Amino acid sequence: MKANLKNRLCSKNAVTLYFITALYLVVSILVYGGWASRHLSSMLISISCYIAMAVSLNLVVGMLGELSLGHAGFMSVGLFAGCLFSIYTVGTLPLIVRLPGAMLLGGSAAALAGLVVGLPALRLKGDYLAIVTLGCGEIIKNVITNLNITGGALGLNTSTIYSGTKTLLPYAIALVFITVLVMMNLKKSKHGRAIMAIRDNRIAAESNGVDVTYYKLVVFVLSAFFAGAAGAIYGHSFANVKAATFDYNMSIEVLVIVVLGGMGSINGAVIAAIALKALPELLRDISDYRMLVYSVLLILIMLLNSSPRFADMKGRWSIGAMYKMLRYGRKAAVETEVSHGHE
Amino acid sequence: MIYLVRTLISGLSLGSIYALMALGYTMVYGVAKMLNFAHGDIIMVGAYSIIVAVSQAHLPPLAAVLISVAVCACLGVTVEFLAYRPLRQAPPLNVLITAIGVSYFLQNAALLVFGSEQKAFPSIVSFPSLSVGGVEIDGITLATLAVTAVIMASLTLFISKTRIGKAMRAVSEDKGAAELMGISVNRTITLTFAVGSALAAVASIFFGAAYVYVRPTTGAMPGIKAFTAAVFGGIGSIPGAMLGGIMLGIIEQFSKTYISTLWSDAIVFGVLVLILVVRPTGLLGRKLNEKV
Numbered sequence: 001m002k003a004n005l006k007n008r009l010c011s012k013n014a015v016t017l018y019f020i021t022a023l024y025l026v027v028s029i030l031v032y033g034g035w036a037s038r039h040l041s042s043m044l045i046s047i048s049c050y051i052a053m054a055v056s057l058n059l060v061v062g063m064l065g066e067l068s069l070g071h072a073g074f075m076s077v078g079l080f081a082g083c084l085f086s087i088y089t090v091g092t093l094p095l096i097v098r099l100p101g102a103m104l105l106g107g108s109a110a111a112l113a114g115l116v117v118g119l120p121a122l123r124l125k126g127d128y129l130a131i132v133t134l135g136c137g138e139i140i141k142n143v144i145t146n147l148n149i150t151g152g153a154l155g156l157n158t159s160t161i162y163s164g165t166k167t168l169l170p171y172a173i174a175l176v177f178i179t180v181l182v183m184m185n186l187k188k189s190k191h192g193r194a195i196m197a198i199r200d201n202r203i204a205a206e207s208n209g210v211d212v213t214y215y216k217l218v219v220f221v222l223s224a225f226f227a228g229a230a231g232a233i234y235g236h237s238f239a240n241v242k243a244a245t246f247d248y249n250m251s252i253e254v255l256v257i258v259v260l261g262g263m264g265s266i267n268g269a270v271i272a273a274i275a276l277k278a279l280p281e282l283l284r285d286i287s288d289y290r291m292l293v294y295s296v297l298l299i300l301i302m303l304l305n306s307s308p309r310f311a312d313m314k315g316r317w318s319i320g321a322m323y324k325m326l327r328y329g330r331k332a333a334v335e336t337e338v339s340h341g342h343e
Numbered sequence: 344m345i346y347l348v349r350t351l352i353s354g355l356s357l358g359s360i361y362a363l364m365a366l367g368y369t370m371v372y373g374v375a376k377m378l379n380f381a382h383g384d385i386i387m388v389g390a391y392s393i394i395v396a397v398s399q400a401h402l403p404p405l406a407a408v409l410i411s412v413a414v415c416a417c418l419g420v421t422v423e424f425l426a427y428r429p430l431r432q433a434p435p436l437n438v439l440i441t442a443i444g445v446s447y448f449l450q451n452a453a454l455l456v457f458g459s460e461q462k463a464f465p466s467i468v469s470f471p472s473l474s475v476g477g478v479e480i481d482g483i484t485l486a487t488l489a490v491t492a493v494i495m496a497s498l499t500l501f502i503s504k505t506r507i508g509k510a511m512r513a514v515s516e517d518k519g520a521a522e523l524m525g526i527s528v529n530r531t532i533t534l535t536f537a538v539g540s541a542l543a544a545v546a547s548i549f550f551g552a553a554y555v556y557v558r559p560t561t562g563a564m565p566g567i568k569a570f571t572a573a574v575f576g577g578i579g580s581i582p583g584a585m586l587g588g589i590m591l592g593i594i595e596q597f598s599k600t601y602i603s604t605l606w607s608d609a610i611v612f613g614v615l616v617l618i619l620v621v622r623p624t625g626l627l628g629r630k631l632n633e634k635v
Contacts, residue, residue, distance in 0.1 A: 067439055120620040126435045127378040128574070128619050134567065135612035135619075142609035248563075252447060259440060292451040298444030299426055306433035 013184045016267040020180065023274075024173050031169060041165040045237040047277045048172035049230040052179045054257040054269040056226035059183060061255065062264030063192065064219045065199030067130040069251050070117060070137030071227055074110045076246035077140060078228020079235040080150050082106025086161040086236065095163070099171050099236065103229040110228020111221045113140065118220030122213050125202075137251060144243035155242035162239045172233055179226045183266050186222075195219060196264075249291075256294045259301050348478050350600045351593065356484035358592020360553055363491045363546040364569035365576065365584035366498065367539040373579030374515045374535040377435070380442035381422060383566015384449035385540050389415045389547030390464060390557045391457055397465040404467035412544040419540025420533055428529065446563065453559035461558045464551035487549045494542065495585045502581065511535055515579065568595075571615040577628025586626060 008014060027044060030036040053075060060068045082102035089098055117136045124132060144150050151157060186192045195215050197205035206212050235241050257276050261268025280290045364386060371379045392414045396407035426445050430438050470482025502508040513521040514531045522528050550565070551557055568591060576587025591611070598610040618625070 061436075065434075065436055067436055069443075120616060123620055124623065127439060128623055130439055131378070131567065131570065131574075132616050132619050135571075135615045138564075139609045139612045139616075142606065142612075146603075146605045146609075252443065255440070255443070288455065291447065292455065295444045295447035295451060299441055299448065302433075302437045302441040302444065303426070303429050306437045307429035 012267070013188070016180070016184070016270065017177075019267075020176065020270065024176075028169065028173075031166060043278065044165050045168050045172050045233065047274060048169075048176050049234040050254070050257065050277050051176050051270050051273040052226050052230035053254045054261065054273045055179050055183050055266055056223040056230075057254050058258045058261070058264065058266060058269045059186070059195075059219055059223045061258050062262075062269075063187065063195045063199060064216065066125060066216075067255075068133045068220075068223070069130055069248065069255070070133035070135075070140070071223075071254050072246040072248070072250035073137030073140035074113055074117075074224040074227040075231035075234070075250075076144060076243055077113045077224075077231070078106030078110035079231030079241060079246070080106075080144055080156060080243070081109035081228070082232025083156060083158050083161065083235040083241065084149065086232075087156075087158065090161050095167065098161075099163075099168075099233070102236070103171070103175065103232045106232030107225040107229035110231065111225040113228075114220045114222075114224025115217065117224070118217045122216060134248060134251075137248060141243050141247055150243065153242075153244075155240045156235075157239070158235055158241055159239040161236055163236050165237070168233060168237055175226075175229055175233060179230075180266060180270065182222075182226075187266065191215070191218070253294070256298055259298055345478060350596055352478065352480055352484065354593035354596030355589060356481060356487065356553065356592070357596055358572075358589035359484065359487040359491050360546065360549050360588075361565070361569045361572045361592050362585040362588025363487065363494070363542070363549060364565065365573040365588040366491070366494060366581065367542040367546065368566075368570045368573040369576070369578055369581060369584040370498070370535055370539040370542070372573065374511050375423075375427070375532050376515075377427065377438050378442060378570065379536075379539070380439070380566075381446040381449055382539065382543055383562035383564075383569070384446050384453075385415050385418055385422075385543040385562070386547045386550055386566065387453060387557065387559065387562035388418055388449060389544035390551045390561065391453060391462070392544075393467065393547065393551060394462055394464060394557065397467060407467060408544075408548060411547060412541045415540040415544035415547070416537045419536040419543070423533055423536040428532075431529075446566075450559050450563065457559060459559065461556040464555055464557055466552065467548070483549065483552050487553075490545065490549070491585060491588075494545065495581055498538075498581050507531070507534060568611060568615070571611075571618065574623070574625055575618050577625030580625070580627045583625055583627035 027036070027040075031041050031044070053071060057068065057071045060066055060071075082105055085105045086098055086102040089101070093101065113136075117133060120129075120132050145153050187196075194205065194210045195218075197208070197210055198212055198215060202212060231246075253276075257272045258269055260276065261270070261272035276294075364383070367382050367385075368379065371377070371382065389411045392411040393407045396402045396410045397404065402410070422445055426441050427438065430441060470486050472482045473480045473485060502511060510521070510526045510531045511534070513524065513526055514528050518528050521531075550561075554561065569588065572588040572591040573584045574587070575591060576583025576585065591614070594614055595607055595611050599607040602610065
């Protein structure tokens, strides 16, 4: 029992949680102590939302092995549903009820959209599914832009519910923790293993009794839910939101984060979200090249990951390998690398 | 009635451009079994190379077109060699992400080179318009339709009669067996990319003439729609690409005219989703059975 507890406290997932806790602790001290620059505090909400987006997209791309190019669409459904709820209840409900309510409602609305998009996913896979999710993302954008209730092409005026970083940060931290915890536990559970079995070999999984239809729907709904909840918070940090912001390019941006972090890795998604969102803000001079760098990253990571030419380089430069090298020395690290490779 | 015919004709004009683009998609998808996301962006590069050749180098139109074809074919082959060839054995998801990366790279590289503001496409081709029964048909529409039909016919001949075409069909059928029969799979796929990208250059002429302005992101969305057209007609089928493209163009034009311009994109993408879900093999495609 004691050893079990120790194992759990030192497990990889726990380390990720410690890492996030420590990071947010430092950030909170800076923000509430008044030491954070305006620049830093303005980034925090957006980074937190991107972490939630990336971790939830990782469920589809990394664990289910299907490409979703409509993640920004789900986010914008959640954003508009949540913000509309917030706008109508701003006079009656206090923030502590209103914001979680908006997140829940936004998440549910997005989950519903995820269900609708997930239904075609039952028949499709690969390229066709990717195109369908892309198409659905564009349809969502088009519909929101043309509805009156969402402010049309001018965007929704959210200045009445706008809140600063100091007010939003606790909710954003809660969102990140809940998203990461849910995804970690899902990955370790029976359901997570079933989802990953579908990714590795759909036919084999099906013949072993895994309900592919059910799990594909669950994955789409769950990932859309968290994207929607993140969207609701994200909307509160702006004075005006337009559906056109949440287009294909934003979906690609989240995809780059997931791929850079390593598909299927939750800690990777968190680290990559922080790195990719914080670095361009800090290095303003190269902002013109940001998208170009993203695209090169996508191509290079894919080549390094799956080209036979680079297969023996794989894993040698990972953080895990470096940790092993520090702990066991160079030789042992190489040996564990080799034994892993032959599993 | 005249109104209806006019809508039909502008739909035909839009559709013939989609058809021309869809031919490139269907060639590459049929042989290499991958969605070349970057095809739309290769069309954009083709349009820019014509702009540079005509307005800056002051070359005659024919030379500009030839240069554009050469640039696109080289670009297609380079992309295939650098990005897609190392991934021949990789899972489809990785190939798809790489293709998105390439598409994004081309867009952003063009953004850095040419800037974000739109550039006017030079009018290098002009055709007299034709008047039939009081309805004016644009010369460019007729030219696009004629060129698409000619390209379709010659591609069909090329695929069915020549040695290279046979090799392409063999690779499309079974890569391993083709390799055993002495066909170089890599060379065949490279050639397919060269042909597909050269078609993109041809598409860029008519695309530029119809849309007039070119921007770095010009190719992306029409590219996706053209891919839908290819799926609509049945992916891998050359007559199917033409049929699908023309039908998609007519659908888009009719929804613009009779429903709403604002909703036309949503309708076209709705049709896209519907086709992919209901009939993924398309109108003229063959049904593929899954092998265990």
